[in-house]
Amino acid sequence: MWPWLQNEHFKKNALLTERQQFLGQLCLFTLVAHLMILGIAIFFSGMTRHKDRFVVSTQKRSTVYVLTPYKKQARQSNVRGSTISSSKASKVINYQTYQQLQKQKKSGLKIKKKTKQSKSLISAQKMKKKIAEKKVGAVIKKKNQEQAALAKPKLAMVNVDVVETIDSAKKKPSKKHIPEKVPVEKTVPEIEPKVEALKSEPVVEQVSKDLSDPIKKEAKLAETDGEEIEQELEDIDLDDVTFIDSERWDSLDVQHKIQQKVQENFKSPIGIGKEVSCECTVLIGQTGKSSKVTMVKSSGIRVYDISVRAMLVTVDFPKEVWNRTITVVVGQ
Amino acid sequence: MMIKKIFLVGYLFSSLQASDLHIVVHAQQTEKIKVGLVFVGVPTSDDETMIARLQKDLEHSGQCTIVQKNVAKIKKRLEFKTVLPDDVYLTVFISKVDDGYAWRLYDMLSMEMMVGKKMACLQRPPRLMAHLIADQLWPAMFNQSSSFASKIAFCKQIWKKRGTREKSYKQIWITDLDGTHPQLFIDTPTVNIAPRWAGLECAPLLFYSENTLSNVQLIMSNMFKKRHVVCCFDGLNMQPTFSNNGKEVVYCLSKDGSSQLYHSYVHGLSKYNMSERLTFNDGNNISPCFIDDDHLVYVSDFETNKPQLYLLDINDQSQKRITDGGYCACPCYSKVNNKLVYSKMIDKGMQLFEYDFTTKQHRQLTKGPGSKEEPSWSACGNYIVFGMNEGLKSRIAQLNLITGKLHYLTSEKDHCTYPNCSPVYQNWIGILKE
Numbered sequence: 050m051w052p053w054l055q056n057e058h059f060k061k062n063a064l065l066t067e068r069q070q071f072l073g074q075l076c077l078f079t080l081v082a083h084l085m086i087l088g089i090a091i092f093f094s095g096m097t098r099h100k101d102r103f104v105v106s107t108q109k110r111s112t113v114y115v116l117t118p119y120k121k122q123a124r125q126s127n128v129r130g131s132t133i134s135s136s137k138a139s140k141v142i143n144y145q146t147y148q149q150l151q152k153q154k155k156s157g158l159k160i161k162k163k164t165k166q167s168k169s170l171i172s173a174q175k176m177k178k179k180i181a182e183k184k185v186g187a188v189i190k191k192k193n194q195e196q197a198a199l200a201k202p203k204l205a206m207v208n209v210d211v212v213e214t215i216d217s218a219k220k221k222p223s224k225k226h227i228p229e230k231v232p233v234e235k236t237v238p239e240i241e242p243k244v245e246a247l248k249s250e251p252v253v254e255q256v257s258k259d260l261s262d263p264i265k266k267e268a269k270l271a272e273t274d275g276e277e278i279e280q281e282l283e284d285i286d287l288d289d290v291t292f293i294d295s296e297r298w299d300s301l302d303v304q305h306k307i308q309q310k311v312q313e314n315f316k317s318p319i320g321i322g323k324e325v326s327c328e329c330t331v332l333i334g335q336t337g338k339s340s341k342v343t344m345v346k347s348s349g350i351r352v353y354d355i356s357v358r359a360m361l362v363t364v365d366f367p368k369e370v371w372n373r374t375i376t377v378v379v380g381q
Numbered sequence: 382m383m384i385k386k387i388f389l390v391g392y393l394f395s396s397l398q399a400s401d402l403h404i405v406v407h408a409q410q411t412e413k414i415k416v417g418l419v420f421v422g423v424p425t426s427d428d429e430t431m432i433a434r435l436q437k438d439l440e441h442s443g444q445c446t447i448v449q450k451n452v453a454k455i456k457k458r459l460e461f462k463t464v465l466p467d468d469v470y471l472t473v474f475i476s477k478v479d480d481g482y483a484w485r486l487y488d489m490l491s492m493e494m495m496v497g498k499k500m501a502c503l504q505r506p507p508r509l510m511a512h513l514i515a516d517q518l519w520p521a522m523f524n525q526s527s528s529f530a531s532k533i534a535f536c537k538q539i540w541k542k543r544g545t546r547e548k549s550y551k552q553i554w555i556t557d558l559d560g561t562h563p564q565l566f567i568d569t570p571t572v573n574i575a576p577r578w579a580g581l582e583c584a585p586l587l588f589y590s591e592n593t594l595s596n597v598q599l600i601m602s603n604m605f606k607k608r609h610v611v612c613c614f615d616g617l618n619m620q621p622t623f624s625n626n627g628k629e630v631v632y633c634l635s636k637d638g639s640s641q642l643y644h645s646y647v648h649g650l651s652k653y654n655m656s657e658r659l660t661f662n663d664g665n666n667i668s669p670c671f672i673d674d675d676h677l678v679y680v681s682d683f684e685t686n687k688p689q690l691y692l693l694d695i696n697d698q699s700q701k702r703i704t705d706g707g708y709c710a711c712p713c714y715s716k717v718n719n720k721l722v723y724s725k726m727i728d729k730g731m732q733l734f735e736y737d738f739t740t741k742q743h744r745q746l747t748k749g750p751g752s753k754e755e756p757s758w759s760a761c762g763n764y765i766v767f768g769m770n771e772g773l774k775s776r777i778a779q780l781n782l783i784t785g786k787l788h789y790l791t792s793e794k795d796h797c798t799y800p801n802c803s804p805v806y807q808n809w810i811g812i813l814k815e
Contacts, residue, residue, distance in 0.1 A: 316412040320444040320523065320783040350524045351486070351495055352414050352445075355470045358490055 113290045115147045116298055151287060306367040307375070315360045315379060318352050326380030327354050329361055333373055337366045345376065416522070417465040417472030417489070418449045427507040428477065434511035435475075438529045439518070441559045442763075443784035458492045465489070473518060484514055486521055496521045508562065509809060516805065526717055528760035531558055532803045532813065534566065534576040534587060535768075535777050538796040541570070551798075553589055555812060558759065558802075560779070560790030564812055567602065578803040579623045579630075585806045585813065590619035599632065604811025616640075622669045622677065625716075631659065631669040631677055631695075640665045642679055644695060659698060670712045670721075672738070678703065678712045678721060690723060690736075703736060704743075711755050717762030722746070724754050724767075733767060733780070746780065753778075759802045766790070766800040 142150070293301065327348035332341040342361045347354050357379045366375075416439065420432050436447045448469050455461065455474075465472060475484045478499060485497035498517055502510060512530040519527035536551045553567035553576050567573050572592040580586035587602050588611065597619055599612035612618040616635035623630050629646040642659040660666040664683025671677045675695055682688045688710050690703040708726035715722070719738045724731040733746040733753045746765070747753050756767040762782075769778040769789075777790040777797045791797040806813060 316410040318414040318444065318523075319411045320442075320525070321411075350522075351488075352416075352471060352522050355488060355490065356414060359470045362490070 113142065113287065114298075114301070115290050115292050116143050117292050117294055147287070147290070154287060303367060303369040307370065307377075310364050310366065311360070311377065311379070314364050315357070318356055321350060321353050324380075325350060325353055326378055327357050328376060328378045329357060331361050331366075331375050331377055333366050333370055333375065335372060337368065337371055338362075339364065339366070413444060413446045414471065415466075415469045416445045416447055417469040418447050419464055419472060419474050420449075420451045421453075421455055421474055421476040423453060424451060431482070431507035431511045431514075432475070434508050435515055437559065437561070438511060438515040441788075442519075443781055443786055444523065461487065461489065461492060471522065475514070482510065482514065484518065486518070505809060505814060508557075509814065512557070525763070526761040527763075528802075528805050529558055530809075531760045531805050532556065532578075533558065533560075533757075533766055533777070533790065533800055534578060534589075534803065535791070535800040536574055536576065536798050537791075538775075538798075553587070554797075556790065558764070560777070560788070563791075564815060566606065566812060567608075573600075575619050575799050576801050577621055577623075578801055579621065579627070581627045582804065582806050583808045585803065585808065585810070588621050590617075604813050606812070620668055622671050624671050624674050626674065629671075629674070631671065631679075633667050633669065639663060640667050642666050642669050642693075659693065659695065668711055670714050672714050672721075678714065680710050680712065690721075709734075713757050715758035715762045717760075718758075720762075722756045722758060722765055724756060733765065746782075755799050757800055757802045760804045764802075766802055768798045768800060770798075 325348045327344065328346035330343045330345050331339045332343075334340040339361055342358050344354060344358065348357075360379075361377060418432065418436055418439075420428065422428075424432065432449065436449050439445055439447050448465055450464055452464055455464070461472065470489045472487045472489055473484055474487060475482055477483075479501075480503075481499055481501040483497065483499045486495045487493070488495055500510065500514055500517065505513075509530065515529040516527050519525060519529070532555050534553055534555050537554050538549055538551050540547045540549050542548075549572075550570060551572045551574055552565060553573050554563050555566045556563040566587070567589065569591065574590050574592075574597075576587055576589040578585070579588055585604055587604075589600055589602070590597050591600050596613065596615055597617045598610055599618040599621065600608050601611045602608045611621075612632065612634070614634050614636040617633060617640055619633055621630050621632040629644065631642055631644050633640045634643050635641070639662075641661070643656055644659050645654060645656045647653070648655045660679075660681065662681065662683035664681045664686075665688075666679055666681040666683070667688075669677050669679040672692070677693050677695065678690055679693060680688045681691055684702070685706070687706075687708050689706075690709050690712055691700045692703055693700045703721075704723075704725070708731075710724050710731075712721050712723040714720075721736040721738070723734055723736070725734045726732075727745075730750065730752040731754050732748060733756055735744045735746050736742070737744070750771060752770040754768045754770060756765050758765060765780045765782065767778055767780070769776050774793060775796045775798055776793065777800045779788045779790055780786075781788065790800075
């Protein structure tokens with residue numbers, strides 16, 4: 050394959066048999082291929098990084114950002130529009146919270162109705178619970194029978210929460226009915242308190258009658274937190290949501306700093322129309338000052354272009370963008 | 382080794398590709414921009430007059446502050462920065478060349494010339510040269526139309542002794558766009574009202590109505606004050622409006638009783654002057670104003686007994702009401718903005734309103750005391766000149782639509798009315814040249 054491998058001296062010293070030679074060649078080939086692939090991957094990841102351009106607007110509108118979990122880059126279909134507003138009223142929530150808030154919003158109306166229900170409705174609910182408990186009990190029995198037939202199922206039996214509740218009284222099926230919700234209680238400490246209170250509020254109102262005092266105390270706390278969260282819920286418009294990935298989240302903070310600095314220093318000339326904007330590329334030096342400002346797209350108004358360029362020359366950029374090139378679009 | 386090198390190069394290259402941030406920022410504050418005005422050379426008195434006039438014209442807009450300097454010579458571009466302060470980023474350098482001036486607009490950040498032009502004097506006065514240079518500079522800087530060289534005609538009431546009594550007359554005066562350099566144009570011993578600029582850009586004319594013992598006749602005057610009676614029917618003959626091509630005119634005549642609109646034009650085939658009546662109602666139809674060659678807006682009270690604005694199609698004479706109630710009068714159209722300005726009675730005074738033909742929306746422009754009447758758009762569409770009546774006082778005022786500021790063009794002591802802005806004529810003759 051390679052000439053130097055065919056060298057007799059090499060064959061004598063390094064490799065003895067043809068089989069060994071073949072194996073050596075194969076190993077070398079795979080090593081080189083892996084290294085090339087690694088290099089290309091690093092190269093292209095660098096290229097895609099510098100193409101990651103995002104636009105931030107400083108309009109007064111507030112936007113809710115949803116941080117998508119385990120995703121490096123959010124899909125374009127999830128991103129609404131090409132602008133992200135970074136005003137002070139913007140909020141960032143994680144994806145789980147977003148989903149829970151959506152559910153809460155849908156069920157929030159139902160919960161409010163339940164608190165005002167008459168006794169007849171409440172008794173109907175109790176009947177429904179009993180029926181559900183019976184069904185769950187039947188399902189649990191079937192599972193136990195299946196698990197008893199298998200060797201390993203013992204472990205599964207232990208892991209299944211339902212098995213533990215079989216020994217308890219029939220009241221516990223009410224807990225079984227809440228297995229969908231009991232895990233929520235267990236995971237409460239993991240989740241942020243505001244979210245946790247949201248989740249527990251409807252649960253606690255229903256279960257507080259049956260459960261012991263500590264849970265009632267939690268319910269009371271949850272109620273007070275729930276009030277605060279209700280207010281936030283009202284503030285958050287889940288219809289106007291922008292999905293961002295982890296990379297974008299990191300740069301959002303930087304963008305906000307730059308916008309603040311630019312807005313503090315920029316004063317538009319009088320008499321310029323609202324739709325006017327110009328785009329400039331700024332090369333930032335080691336001290337945070339721009340070393341070069343070039344006009345990429347003119348606004349068509351010389352006075353406006355010059356005032357923008359003059360402003361970009363004087364602005365002190367934050368440390369995160371030192372020794373970098375940024376593109377700034379300044380509009381009315 | 383080669384593979385290692387390739388690997389290292391690829392890694393370095395990828396790391397050096399710094400990520401570009403793309404940021405959009407919206408301005409929240411505005412300010413006047415500082416513009417430098419430098420005369421290069423030894424200025425004469427005319428040059429100084431021109432520079433001073435140019436500075437006033439640019440500052441009158443309210444959009445910029447002029448920093449003026451005189452420099453004998455500039456050898457190198459680096460010397461530019463020493464002439465003016467550091468916060469001046471845009472500078473106009475003017476120098477005298479042959480029989481005229483040359484101006485150059487410089488970007489002080491990059492020290493590059495952006496645009497430059499020459500302007501021949503042609504025996505024009507320095508004041509007019511300043512207006513013309515300002516009209517060239519303004520679009521280059523702000524990408525907006527300008528009309529610094531346009532004029533405003535208005536009526537001024539005076540009292541003259543005739544025998545034992547004092548009689549009031551109305552003269553017609555002409556002034557620059559900012560109210561400076563007023564000149565008496567028509568001075569006849571009668572009442573002259575409602576001046577209207579007309580004519581082609583190369584042949585400016587002024588129409589006005591003159592009171593006589595028997596009627597109010599329509600007079601035409603050229604810039605050399607040579608007058609000619611255009612229309613002398615019984616009753617009122619006034620308020621002509623001209624089409625864009627200057628070949629059609631619509632005016633008001635009250636020879637048949639109430640004021641009606643008449644359309645005069647040259648017939649395409651026979652080449653005869655034709656005249657036809659446009660309105661046939663019992664109301665008073667006044668203040669016609671051409672929108673385009675086929676449509677005009679006028680005021681009539683035939684429907685509601687209060688004057689309203691109507692849009693009339695000249696071809697089929699169909700009409701459509703624009704205003705909804707109130708007392709509306711004095712429409713004036715701006716081709717640049719595609720908007721109409723008119724006066725409307727609000728409480729006990731007239732206020733200026735604007736109607737946008739694009740959006741079909743009305744918007745109130747002025748508030749506060751005083752009655753604002755007879756508005757007229759400037760040629761650039763940035764100013765509205767109108768008569769402001771406050772009790773016994775009557776002055777000509779100018780509203781800057783960009784800055785929202787009000788500026789009085791005449792003094793408190795003078796009783797001035799009926800302002801009308803001219804287009805920017807290309808031929809400055811007669812009084813326009815003075």
